Amino acid sequence: MRQHHNRVDLHLHSTASDGVYTPSEVVRMALERGLAVIALTDHDTLGGVAEAQQAAVGTGLEVVAGVEVNSEGDWGDLHILGYYVDLNHGPLQEQLEAVRDVRVGRARKMIERLTEMGMPLAWEDVRALAGGASVGRPHVARALVNRGYVKTTKEAFDRFIANDGPAYVPRMRLSPSEVIQTIIDAGGVPVLAHAAHFGKQAIALIPEMVGYGLRGLEVYYPHHSPEQIEMLLGLCQEHGLLVTGGTDFHGPDSSEGAQLGSVHVPLECAERLREAAFQRSGPAHTGGERPMTPSEVQIYLNVTEEDADPKRLDELTGRLLRDLRELGAESVERPSGGVTPEGAKGDTFTLGALALVAVPAFLPRLVEFLQAWSLRGESQGRRVKIKTPAGLEVEFTPEKKLSQAELVALVENLTQTQ
């Protein structure tokens, strides 16, 4: 009777993509079912993860930061899951946004852009012009003429929707190798979703994807037959891949997936996945540093481009590291000085893993210190961030002063995910 309950579900959707329940509701349902580890893996967005992790504060439930990214090859779609990704990784955010644009449809997106530029078009009108065919640029051009924004369709192209026009939205096809690489760059673990669900062609590609850095296969899945599970377990063994699983839960009446927590996924799968996520050293902390142990947290600092100058960086970080030591941090190390651009604008940078600090006894003091530091003048508006081995991230900014209750909840959550 010991393995009576399924405790792990590493494939869940919420309203952040096409699920029925909000991230908080998904967490509540996971708690009701007595799960120990879940991953929120919305399609092409990380938008629900923070809410889910917040909803799990103090409950003992681990919410893994996840995403399910759509990739396209000549053979068709492949879905790739990214686990323990950095929620604030700029290139990943950009890639997901590009994929979402494809989902919305290029034409729709172009209409949005034209509307923003002061030339509103109704989607229904443009679609009517396509007469049932898929809506393309010629239809958008004609709609612009019909509304009197331009005189000819040629003018519409020349001024707005030609390949270099201000309202043009490029066709975006992400290859599996691109998706895998971005997930790795974001510190995550890439896993092929429902590995047997897209047919033999997809399975034949597994060795190639392993070459790109694929780390695991989703073996336990509602629509996988026992034979398929057996076959996938064999492939995992052969290629040294992680075994994962989940329900692909979207909602109670969805044709996709199964009910939350209803697929048996051994707890060990979640443990191996977590280990894999924290054994590897991501590009944000390269440089031969030792990996984070479960009783440590990493501290990241958001810096400006000028700070990236080594001397300024030393001045800026030296003080913070000294303060941490004085505060009583057991081990303050500087695992790397790597500075990576963050965000679309490229004007902010993250200083990879500034310090490894032992916890948990030190945690309450650390949280208070970082909040105070971020509010102090010497931070000059820079943001500082804690990252735990379980992938939980908390950012302190001058704009957001946490209440005492929030600080307590935060410490509690950080402690239980150690």
Ligand SMILES: [Zn+2]
């Ligand atoms: Zn999928």
Ligand SMILES: [Zn+2]
């Ligand atoms: Zn899914």
